[in-house]
Amino acid sequence: MLLTRVIKELDYIKVAGELDIEISSIAYDSREVVDKSVFVAISGFSVDGHDFIQKAIENGAKTIILEKDVSIDADNITILKVEDSRKALAKISSNYYDNPTEKINMIGITGTNGKTSTSFLIKSIFEHSNRSIGLIGTIGTIIDNKLTQNKNTTPESLNLQQQFSEMVSVNTENCIMEVSSHALSLNRVASCNFNTSIFTNLSPDHLELHNSMEEYFHAKAKLFKMTNNYNIVNTDDEYGKRLVEELKELKAKTVTYGIGEGADIYATDIRYYAESTRYTANTPKGSIKIKINFPGEIYVYNSLAAVACAYCNDIELKDIQKGIELVKDIKGRFEIVYKDKDFKVIVDFAHTEDGLEKALRAIKPFTKGRLILVFGVYAAPGEKGSAKRRGMGMVAAKYSDIAIVTSDNPKDQDPNLIIKEIVEAMKEHSENYIAIVDREEAIKHAIQISNKDDIIFIAGKGHETSQKIGKVEVPFNETEIVTQIIKNSIKKIS
Numbered sequence: 001m002l003l004t005r006v007i008k009e010l011d012y013i014k015v016a017g018e019l020d021i022e023i024s025s026i027a028y029d030s031r032e033v034v035d036k037s038v039f040v041a042i043s044g045f046s047v048d049g050h051d052f053i054q055k056a057i058e059n060g061a062k063t064i065i066l067e068k069d070v071s072i073d074a075d076n077i078t079i080l081k082v083e084d085s086r087k088a089l090a091k092i093s094s095n096y097y098d099n100p101t102e103k104i105n106m107i108g109i110t111g112t113n114g115k116t117s118t119s120f121l122i123k124s125i126f127e128h129s130n131r132s133i134g135l136i137g138t139i140g141t142i143i144d145n146k147l148t149q150n151k152n153t154t155p156e157s158l159n160l161q162q163q164f165s166e167m168v169s170v171n172t173e174n175c176i177m178e179v180s181s182h183a184l185s186l187n188r189v190a191s192c193n194f195n196t197s198i199f200t201n202l203s204p205d206h207l208e209l210h211n212s213m214e215e216y217f218h219a220k221a222k223l224f225k226m227t228n229n230y231n232i233v234n235t236d237d238e239y240g241k242r243l244v245e246e247l248k249e250l251k252a253k254t255v256t257y258g259i260g261e262g263a264d265i266y267a268t269d270i271r272y273y274a275e276s277t278r279y280t281a282n283t284p285k286g287s288i289k290i291k292i293n294f295p296g297e298i299y300v301y302n303s304l305a306a307v308a309c310a311y312c313n314d315i316e317l318k319d320i321q322k323g324i325e326l327v328k329d330i331k332g333r334f335e336i337v338y339k340d341k342d343f344k345v346i347v348d349f350a351h352t353e354d355g356l357e358k359a360l361r362a363i364k365p366f367t368k369g370r371l372i373l374v375f376g377v378y379a380a381p382g383e384k385g386s387a388k389r390r391g392m393g394m395v396a397a398k399y400s401d402i403a404i405v406t407s408d409n410p411k412d413q414d415p416n417l418i419i420k421e422i423v424e425a426m427k428e429h430s431e432n433y434i435a436i437v438d439r440e441e442a443i444k445h446a447i448q449i450s451n452k453d454d455i456i457f458i459a460g461k462g463h464e465t466s467q468k469i470g471k472v473e474v475p476f477n478e479t480e481i482v483t484q485i486i487k488n489s490i491k492k493i494s
């Protein structure tokens, strides 16, 4: 492909070289560069891609796109300077793959919690109405029913555009993707053509990147300003209400959802059960009875978002109803990994204060015995991380009967210090807690102290199959671990 085609509509200043040259690929990592690659130098969080330009040239790069003035010691290299390398990467990647998002009906979903769950509900509805749909999110990318893992919830633009292009090649008509606030801030989704976008909710998270809730909100709001047709917003959320005000002047239509009359799509007659929820979803085209196989208010919201999205995409109400009911499980989201009458062990991805509180509140009324919580907190070091650790500690103390505080993904931090901070916050509300640093031991302890009517809720890791401790990733499959511990303890009793 010619470089001129790849840089079409890109804002740049030519520093050196020819534009009329053949290129073979695009890379933002010098280690991925091959002969005739375009190398995009990104000023990263841990290292600076500009320090790897020479390495990229040694590996065969003939074009360098950069955002800093760097002296380059090589001939016959085309050098283009841009204002923002990540934004430029998004543009040239879209061009390279022939702008695939213009050929797919793109649905973006953002918000602190509920993105993965809602995306799987949407996928099921679309598939039930015979519309092909790809999915990109925390669990990975699904194209043509094949799942591949990603490093990020929303991958880097080059990887994203490659995945969209693969969707186009297998005739996928729709794509539902989770759009993280990191992706919006770091321009991973620049040059994506969204038709529908969804806002689930906003509560404190990722503040080490965004500094304040205000900045976090503005990062999320970016998605809705780049959407063509429908902006779907939860107006029971305070930030959702504010977003609607900000979207008033835009061409895309705002469609609101919430519990009780007032929103465009709304839920009434809600009945909660131990493992499911039923309600009536009201739309301008009529009402439908919804049965969702997950408990609590959070799944009323997640399924309402899915109803609104399907409604905006002209899917018939009966298909929406069936599509939601067909979702029996979502990996690591309220996943019952063991059950014996009223005794249950549930693995869940609750990893924010808001998510943990809402998940515990959903289970508590249906717990005959005690609600035993096993949880840890991953948060960046510093004051922002401390606030999250304290917040989750308080929620745990308030809404569980016994809490076992353990490690999540401590990464480079000392897990004992993380736990100490969580426990400090818990002390103010409860004495029923114990700290066990080793997560497997913590789960074992929960099972050992449990009685037949108890529910054990293991929060934080959900679908993840490893624990990040220091620089290493240790295999950690919670479902398998629970099953094994229970099997061994049953053996001991019998």
Ligand SMILES: CC(=O)N[C@H]1[C@@H](OP(=O)(O)OP(=O)(O)OC[C@H]2O[C@@H](n3ccc(=O)[nH]c3=O)[C@H](O)[C@@H]2O)O[C@H](CO)[C@@H](O)[C@@H]1O[C@H](C)C(=O)N[C@@H](C)C(=O)N[C@H](CCC(=O)O)C(=O)O
Binding pocket: 028, 029, 030, 031, 041, 042, 043, 044, 045, 046, 047, 048, 049, 050, 052, 151, 152, 153, 154, 155, 156, 180, 181, 182, 183
């Ligand atoms: C903090 C953050 O967002 N980091 C992202 C960022 O990495 P970075 O800026 O630190 O990269 P870096 O290591 O400093 O390298 C800078 C540049 O030098 C290049 N390099 C580096 C070494 C070398 O030898 N040669 C070379 O060219 C790198 O490829 C890169 O282009 O850019 C990378 C490429 O896009 C991302 O993979 C990486 O995500 C990391 C893995 C990450 O953990 N991100 C999290 C915080 C994140 O993005 N999470 C969100 C939200 C999840 C949620 O909803 O909870 C997500 O979407 O996943």
Ligand SMILES: Nc1ncnc2c1ncn2[C@@H]1O[C@H](COP(=O)(O)OP(=O)(O)OP(=O)(O)O)[C@@H](O)[C@H]1O
Binding pocket: 111, 112, 113, 114, 115, 116, 117, 118, 138, 153, 178, 200, 201, 298, 299, 301, 302, 332, 333, 334, 348, 349, 350, 351, 354, 355, 356, 358, 359, 462
């Ligand atoms: N609408 C919601 N509001 C608050 N908490 C929720 C909501 N939906 C789910 N949760 C809780 O948050 C956890 C994560 O849910 P989900 O994976 O759907 O969110 P997410 O936004 O995709 O999160 P992430 O991007 O970090 O993967 C769930 O396991 C549940 O405990």
